[in-house]
Amino acid sequence: MAAKRNAFYAQSGGVTAVINASACGVIETARANKDRIGKVYAGRNGILGALAEDLIDTGKESASAIAMLRSTPSGAFGSCRYKLKSLEANRREYERLIEVFRAHDIGYFFYNGGGDSADTCFKVSQLSATMGYPLQAIHVPKTVDNDLPITDCCPGFGSVAKYVAVSALEASFDVRSMAKTSTKVFVMEVMGRHAGWIAAAGGLVEDEGIPVVILFPEVEFDQKKFTARVEALVKKHGFCTVVVSEGCHNADGTFLAEQGTKDAFGHAQLGGAAPVVAGMVKDALGYKFHWAVADYLQRAARHIASATDVKQAYEVGAAAVKLALKGHNSVMPTIERTSDSPYRYRIGMAPLDQVANVEKPMPRKFITADGFGITEACKRYLRPLIQGEDAPKYRNGLPVYATLKNVPVPRKLPAFDMR
Amino acid sequence: MAAKRNAFYAQSGGVTAVINASACGVIETARANKDRIGKVYAGRNGILGALAEDLIDTGKESASAIAMLRSTPSGAFGSCRYKLKSLEANRREYERLIEVFRAHDIGYFFYNGGGDSADTCFKVSQLSATMGYPLQAIHVPKTVDNDLPITDCCPGFGSVAKYVAVSALEASFDVRSMAKTSTKVFVMEVMGRHAGWIAAAGGLVEDEGIPVVILFPEVEFDQKKFTARVEALVKKHGFCTVVVSEGCHNADGTFLAEQGTKDAFGHAQLGGAAPVVAGMVKDALGYKFHWAVADYLQRAARHIASATDVKQAYEVGAAAVKLALKGHNSVMPTIERTSDSPYRYRIGMAPLDQVANVEKPMPRKFITADGFGITEACKRYLRPLIQGEDAPKYRNGLPVYATLKNVPVPRKLPAFDMR
CATH class of the missing domain: 3.40.50.460 (Phosphofructokinase domain)
Structure with missing residues (x-):
């Protein structure tokens, strides 16, 4: 039985209508595995929260508040547009991450983002290995741009x-x-x-x-x-x-x-x-x-979210935790389509070195010969992804979206110079 | 018992998410009163359809197609931006309307629009009187601008x-x-x-x-x-x-x-x-x-329509027909608010000479002193109007909206010179 360790979760880049559904999947699945995972700390404003040791204790949120994340758009813990440089160019940032993780006994790193974030996640996993700090880094796919490789589609x-x-x-x-x-x-x-x-x-x-x-x-x-x-x-x-x-x-x-x-x-x-x-x-x-x-x-626009998308966003969050508990590292859960109609898919897994910095273009065969339309092949691809409605609850005519307490975790380290 | 006569219905000006709900209210209520109202003809592209004798026989549409109008945005019969000139400036257009109505035994004129349309409706009722052609002209309120007088709010x-x-x-x-x-x-x-x-x-x-x-x-x-x-x-x-x-x-x-x-x-x-x-x-x-x-x-955006608005749009359409059957002429059904919270209202009636060409401004007391916000009085006014959801049906991930057959009524008159 592996030792119980804490988890870190952060949201990166442009937010979506369903990135919080992935957060919900991560946190609920971690809570269901309390024997293996202790606290789930979220980075306030993404990876900046880790660098600044500005962590949020998601344990302070009620089960119903976390459940509401499934139907709340945007990034509940704050996101950021902040690309870590290469390991060579700014090794101190990566080392700071490991230092913060060590201070808070973080053994699981869940990073929820697109291509750049997958690259960061990959580098973190590499560095933890070279620094001898045991960490499982799992990337949770998210991007409205739908341009991550291997996975059939991207939540959002x-x-x-x-x-x-x-x-x-x-x-x-x-x-x-x-x-x-x-x-x-x-x-x-x-x-x-x-x-x-x-x-x-x-x-x-x-x-x-x-x-x-x-x-x-x-x-x-x-x-x-x-x-x-x-x-x-x-x-x-x-x-x-x-x-x-x-x-x-x-x-x-x-x-x-x-x-x-x-x-x-x-x-x-x-x-x-x-x-x-x-x-x-x-x-x-x-x-x-x-x-x-x-x-x-x-x-x-969470109010008109695709039920398929919400479900998949939750599932990749949940799968990330399950993959970590199975001992995987430096991977990303993927959506593997097995049938267009009826739409069927399963959750797969891709190694991060094949995901980082790879953009999936739209196939030319999805665009009509005149360049002004989409082909039937493209429609077959797209139709299942917009299927189903998953309306939020409403109160006084407006959707009820969660605003969390976002209680900070006491700092243990000196401040970091964010130069 | 009054003789059975036909009805004319047209949509005017910018369309809304719920103007078809008013059309649904007019047509369903007319169908429920077949002893008094024969055919319901719609103008293709609004009042232009009447001028051009381009009428649509709504009787060719099934009950389920008409019911679907309640959840279909836009103007199912086509609308138009075409303001009839004053009676003095273009009497021949008004006379043509009466001529078309006479040819098709139209005794009820339901005009669904904003302030300009209310003015047209008023003039039509005046002319029918001076020309000795019996016609009941009822205006059905519609405008996203919410600027019609007397009524507490405007459907749309x-x-x-x-x-x-x-x-x-x-x-x-x-x-x-x-x-x-x-x-x-x-x-x-x-x-x-x-x-x-x-x-x-x-x-x-x-x-x-x-x-x-x-x-x-x-x-x-x-x-x-x-x-x-x-x-x-x-x-x-x-x-x-x-x-x-x-x-x-x-x-x-x-x-x-x-x-x-x-x-x-x-x-x-x-x-x-x-x-x-x-x-x-x-x-x-x-x-x-x-x-x-x-x-x-x-x-x-019919997919996120206010249930209150949809209901009121239907009700003013239905009320227009009922007012006509009670013998009213040159009037508009209104929404009379009797309570903010709980929200209560009843359908009232306003004479068109008090509606035509009158714009209701937003009260200054609804805007905060600094000019950048709304007051609590404004919020009390607005909140009930966005209450409730009335989602359309979905198929393949998209809302199911009605596209009618719009079968033309055979012409009986020579063409009209639309100069």
């Missing part, structure tokens, strides 16, 4: 995909109603700087009879082809919807969102891709348009 | 308010998670060119502990006061959320959204108020920000 993505598909459907019904005398084109900007996974979800509304044009980061933007496509759809259907990825760019690599716009005082103006695209439609075709930029709304 | 508004409050809450949780190392200010732009009702709904998240700044069209924008307020909130809470109305404007009357921005080619650039406000925060305070523009998403 399915809910954004559902938000985008539902929103595109609803707005398309709206513009269809207005098209005779008013708005004919609706443009919706979505996240995805490097990959078009999120934009692709907008293509699911084709199944509902909606004419849609998708602008992917994977496809160089061609203004003439684009406006010709919009014109053809409007002539045929009376209206169309455009879903544009924030990462959509011109042949020279410049983002559509960066059109060198300046305000009245000559300051560079911050804009989105949606108004730029909408302006092109207006200039070329004269159609009245509306545009929206969903931004945080899409990744925070 | 409660669901937008719920969308805005829920979205602001979710995005605020997100920015709170990120604030330590990244985004500190989230800016969300909402509709409301003349009145701040929709923006006000963002203030409801204060009850959930969220620091929020509201920028109303009713309050002249003062950039220094605004950035000072944001700075104070971020210093206290670590983050803040800004909800800006599209109608927010400077002291000289220019909209924030119109900053005279030009693109690289010198073309005037279309932008939103949100990026402008976000840029001010960045310039004055250096805070990292994110911004969203909800646009159509907010008024089409």
